[in-house]
Amino acid sequence: MAGGTRGPVPVPVQSQDRNLTQDVLDLLDTKSPLQSSEDFPSIPQKDIKGALDRLASRSMVEYVAKDTEEAVLSEEAQTILANGSHEFRVWSAVKDAGKILIKDLGNVVGTEAANVGQGNAFKNKWIKKDGDSFIPIKDDVKDTTRDQLREVSETKSLSDAKALKELKKRKLVVLTKVITYTVTKGPKYAKEIPVEVTDLTADMLAGDKWETTNFKPYNFNALGASQDAGALHPLMKVRQEFRTIFFNQGFVEMPTGHFVDSGFWNFDALFVPQQHPARDMQDTFFISDPPKADKPRADPETEAQLDAMEDSSKRLFASSQNTEVKPRDYEKYWKDVQAVHQDGAFSSIGYRYPWSADECLRLVLRTHTTAVSTWVLHRLAENPRPARYFSIDRVFRNETVDATHLAEFHQVEGVIADFGLTLGGLMKFLEDFFAKMGLHDLRFKPAYNPYTEPSMEIFGFHKGLKRWLEIGNSGMFRPEMLEPMGLPKDLRVYGFGLSLERPTMMKYGVDNIRELLGHKSDLKWIREQPAVRLEKE
Amino acid sequence: MPTIAVDKAALYRALEKEYTTEEFDQLCFDFGLELDEDTSQSTKPEDLAQPAQLKIEIPANRYDMLCFEGIALNLRVFLQKQKLPKWSLTSPASGKVETLTIKEETMQIRPLCSGVILRNITFTKERYESFIALQDKLHQNLARQRTLVSIGTHDLDTIKGPFTYEALPPEQIEFIPLNQTQKMNGKQLMEFYEKDKNLGKFLPIIRDSPVYPVIYDSNRTVLSLPPIINSNHSKITLDTKNVLIEITALDKTKVEIVNQTLVAMFAGYAESIEPLRIVSPHNNESRDVPDLSPREMVAEVDYINQVTGLDKSPAELGTLLERMGLTVTPDTSDKNLLNVSVPITRADILHQADIMEDVAIAYGFNKLPRVYPNKTAAVAAPLPINKLGDIVRVESAASGWTEVMPLILCSHEENFEWLNRKDNGGTAVRLANPKTAEYQIVRTSLLPGLLKTINSNRHQPLPLKVFEVSDVAFIDLTKERKSRNERHFAAAIMGKTSGFEQVHGLLDRIMLMLRSAFITREQGLANEALAGYWIEEVDDPTFLKGHAASIKVNIGGKHHVIGVFGILHPSVYKPQRFDLQYPVSTVEINLEVFL
Known part of the structure; x- marks a missing residue:
């Protein structure tokens, strides 16, 4: 074997212990063209095709395929061919014995x-009944069935x-389709397959060997090697796209x-009344253990984290007039929230119902991240300034x-x-x-939300589905939410939100959210989802 | 959001226009409603068998649009076909106002009552059905399933005032309930309606109280047993001329909203609205009801123009607001002020922000000038724990592991028993009201989710290598919210062999990326200042004995135990637990120490 072969030389196509490729080459040396049906009658079609393809891909042979129909004898017919038809055997036995009971x-x-x-021999008038025996009528008969089968065979x-x-x-016969190949020598015909190497190697590069090396042809119709790759989850890939959009627009991530x-x-604190349907047992998970929250109070750890995150923002955009930090008064905040619900405050008539501190301190699994936005906005009241925050x-x-x-x-x-x-600025921003994300036509529908006024549902035109889809919610936070925090009246706040799952389902064509989030996701599916690129539709 | 079905032909007649479905959809959109369905476009036989309906979603705070009358009225006003009517009370012809006296005993169960009399009303089948349906909708929404407010309506000509609202032991209250023939007392009534699919759910509101609320006329005829049912005696029919509405409640504000809404929607079919005199001295709730006078509010022109981005004069704002049913009188002394009369239908208007939004709706949200707030300057910053988590995620995927996202809520046994872990009672946050046993606690470990994911994928070629970086939560009584999240990283491998070295290798790789050097246990313990991580064999019932290691780090001279890895204990694989056929190794660490 020539040096430098890393992969094995191709294994010759074997069929019934024959080296078919070599047989084809040998025969072509003396007979061209050859007919697969005549010259290799007993080789299964797929084997002969495999051998011919292998040779043809190396230009050693050329072939043309032809479809024909072939009659093949059944097992029963093979017996008839060997021993004669049933009627013939009956006649012949009767003739030999002269008389059979x-x-x-x-x-x-x-x-x-x-x-x-016996029935057919009788019908053909080869034998007849004589009492309880058969006796022959004819001395000589023609076994037509057998003759026909012989012709077929x-x-x-x-x-x-x-x-x-x-x-x-x-x-007695079965008709099958057969493909026969007419094979001729190809331009690179040789009496045997030259030694081939599968890959370029360091050895070949060291000299000029690569120039004379016969490379095995590459199969350009097959996939390459499986990469045994790890993968990020599609939902997290979409999350990353959103994060990039937010970061490009100067948003600071909220501590969720x-x-x-x-x-x-x-x-x-969001001015959602205590009797609001969202606070029903049907909609919100309440916590049984631990039993109850403390009243709102300072959280130095999270404060310090956000302070560090906003350092450069403060350094770069600190305004000379607005540096005074007004410490937050949690007790006042608590009382003002109560007042704005129960009695009305901050130029609002409020909801006017008996507000319960116990209800307020019930623990829940957060139903929205707006709970965190509220905390962040209350912090902003210490030093009211333009700011942008996001969370996912x-x-x-x-x-x-x-x-x-x-x-x-x-x-x-x-x-x-x-x-x-x-x-209008919010609409412009959302556009x-x-x-x-590749959504260019938006329209905004007035909507109701207890903590935003105005509230707008965002609709986008989906080109694929050819209809308007609700793609998110937005609005300006209510004064009843912002003013109890201590934010000045003229500081206004946009809020907008959407689910991460919905655009992901649209992007990846997922119908069932359980296939996306939760333990029922298919690992193969996760690995095979392409990159997101939200801007590409 | 409530959905109201209205007769399409009748609504288009009321709006004086034959809309196409698209046109009507656009009208709804502009006003802030949503056309859910036009049944004339349905293919269902039950829809086609009856006259076409429009199913319209109403914002949850528009109680004045919960029936045909309200939708037609508000849209007519919006389309400038009419102005919103002004509702007012008429003194009774007799000169004597009907009274309802509230007894102090009602304080124990349902202390408030309001009401009204609609005189010479003309019902048709449609109006009657709409009247009943509106009460249902109000009961469901604003009244929170009758707990806060409930309505009773009566044929006034079958009863005789003055009326009393009392609270009596259930056995003492006897009457024939609506559409029944049998007289029963309060206690029997509770048993009778126990299994009723409509009323059964309301029984608990009063069932266990020693006294039940009840309204009587002057002949001790029962009118109703709020909030459960009216008596059959005073029921209204299509022929009823004079209607007494009584409304009992726990909530002072909502009882009046319900009263005003019923009046505004149905007084149009009556000749006059007569007051009811409530006598309730014990809680200072004596008054004549309903109060139909508009609420006077003040709004600032500047504020409205600023937020909408418009530049409208007070008169122009007045024209826009009229389409929303609000009446505006510019203030004579201050050009910047609008005096706004808020009609009884608009209980949703609490603040000038609501008036501003009405201007925006009347003008058209989508026509508002879109000016980008380019003054804002900000510098983006990621949350440190998310940045850290993303590093670990990317490195894990680059190492050939697949990211999965199981749920955060799980059952108690998945989180504890199935992993041979003990719950000391103060660890996991427990849910009070989950709908299924699948969700009992907030997970304290990422392992259950990973193992369930492997189980769902167990027919795929081995090995399966999965990881997750996400939060778990623990009870923490030192915090305001009595719990805290912790960001964890975990990975699991299932294969023909245990994969112990694989999770170990992944841990090494992650540690290398987090700049934590591998040191031996001896080095770690001997040298306080030597930063890095080491592993120690540990006896942990989650894992096979001798094949589990505790992961320790020294960061800035402080030692932390951050997690554990190992081959899962054979009991974890059982069919009644995670149901896995091949060996699994896992690693889980707390990432917070690397912040």
Whole structure:
């Protein structure tokens, strides 16, 4: 073997212990063209094709395929061909013996031949009954069936088409499609397959060997080697796209590291009344243990983290007039939230119902990340300034699970605080935001949300589905939410949100949310989902 | 959001226009409603068998649109076909206002009552059905399934005032309930309706109270047993001329909203609205009801123009607001102020923000000038724990592991018993009201989710290598919210061999990426200042004995135990647990120490 072969030389195609490729080459040396049906009659078609393809891919042979129909003898027919038809065997036994008792016939020629053959021999007037015995009528007969089968066996066909049909009906022959190949020498014909190497190696590069090396042809119709790759989850890939969009727009990520929140932060501080349907047992997971939250109070650890994150923002954009930090008064915040619900405050008539501190301190699994936005906005009241925050994290709803609802999903949320914001500005921002996801036509529907006013549902035109789809919610936070925090009246705040699952399902064509989130996802599916590239539709 | 079905032909007649479905959908969109379905486009035989309906979703705070009358009225006003009517009370012809006296005993169960009389009403089948349906919708929504407010309606000509609202022991209250023939007392009534699919759910509101609320006329005829059922005696029919509405409640604000809404929607079919005099001295709730006078509010022109981005004069704002049913009188002394009369139908208006939104709706949200707030300057920053988590995720995937995202909620046994772990009672956050046993606690480990994911994929070619970086939660009584999340990293491998070295190798790789050097246990313990990580054999019932290691790190001179890896104990694979056929090794660490 020539040096430098890393992979093995191709294994010759073997069939019935024959080296077929070599047989073809050998035969072509003396006979060209050759016919596969004649020259290799006993080799199965797929084997001969494999051998020819292998040679043809190396230009050693060329071939043309031809479809024909072939008659093949059944097992029963093979017996007839060897021993004669049943009637012939009956006649011949009777003639040889001169006389056979009818009841003994089975013992002489076999039960099957006796049963089928005596009737036909009788009908053909080859034998007749004589008392309880058969005696011959003819001295010589012509076994037509056997003759026909002999013809079929020799020519794979029968000149008498009607008779062929009859044989087929008698299940003596089967018609099969066969492909025969007419093979001629190719431009690179040689008496044997030259030694081939599968790959370029360092050895070959060291000299000039590569120039004379015969490389095995590459199969360009097959996939390459499987990569045994790891993969990120498609939902997390979409999350990354959203993060990039938010970071490019200067958003600071919010500290969402607590699934459990109090009614205060999740509802009351957002001006969601205590009798609101969202606070029903049907919609919200309440916590039985631990039993109850503390009243809102300082959280130095999280504060320090956000301080560090906003350092450069403060360094670069600190305004000279607005550096005074007004410490937060949690007790006042608590009382103002109560007042705005129960009695009305901050120019609002409020909901006017008896507000319960116990209800407010119930612990829940957060139903939205807006609970965290609320905390962040309250922090902003220390030093009211333009700011942008976002988060993408898990939220919980006590939903009945179906193809589009799970008890958990991810909320994507953005918050923009600034002085003198307009509603049209929010639309403009959202148009840009969704354009980055390939959604260019947006329209906004007035909607109701207890903590935003105005509230807008965002609809986008889906080109694939050719209809308007609700793609998110947005609005400007209510004064009843912002003013108890201590934010000035003219600092207005946009909020917008959408689920992470919905655009992911649209992007990857997933119908059932359970295939996306949760333990029922298919690992193969996870590995095979392409990159997101939201801007590409 | 409630969905209201209205007769399509009747609504288009009321709006004086034959809309196409698209046109009507657009009208709804502009007003902030949602056309759910036009049944004339349905293919279902039950839809086609009856006159076409429009199913319209109503915002949850628009109680004045929960029936045909309200939808037609508000859209007519919006389309400038009419102005919103002004509702007012008429003194009774007799000169004597009907009274309802509230007894102090009602304080124990349902202390408030309001009401009204609609005189000479003309019902048709449609109006009657709409009247009943509106009460249902109000009961479901604003009244929170009758707990806060409930409505009773009566044919006034079958009863005789003055009326009393009392609270009595159930055995003492006897009457024939609506559409029944049998007289029963309060206790029997509870048994009778126990299995009723409509009323059964309301029984608990009063069932265990020693006294039940009840309304009587001057002949001690029972009118109703709020919030459960009216008496059959005073039931209204298509022929009823004079209607007494009584509304009992726990909530002072909502009882009046319900009263005003019923009046605004149905007074149009009556000749006059007569007051009811409530006598309730013990809680200072004596008054004449309903109060139909508009609520006066003040809104700032500047504020409205600023937020909408418009530049409208007070008069122009007045025109826009009129389409939303609000009446505006510019303030004579201050050009910047609008005096806004809020009609009884608009209980949703709490603040000038709501008035501003109405201007935006009347003008058209999608026509508002879209000016980008380009003043904002900000510098983006990722949350440190997310940045850290993403590093670990990317490195794990690059090492050939597949990221999975199981759920955070799980059952108690998956999190504890199935992993041979003990719950000391103070660890896991427990849910009070899950709908299924699948969700009992917030997970304290990522392992159950990984193992369940492997189970779902167990027919795929081995080995299966999965990981997750996500939060678990623990009870932490030092925190305001009494719990805290912790960011974990975990991986699991299932194969024909245990994969112990694989999870170990992945751990080494992650540690290398987190700049933590491998040191031996002896080095770690001997040298306080030597930063890095080491592993120690540990006896942990989750894992096969001798094949589990505790992972320790020294960061800045502080030692932390951050997790454990090993071959899962054979009991974990059982069919009644995670049901796995091949050996599994796992690693799980807490990432917070690397912040």
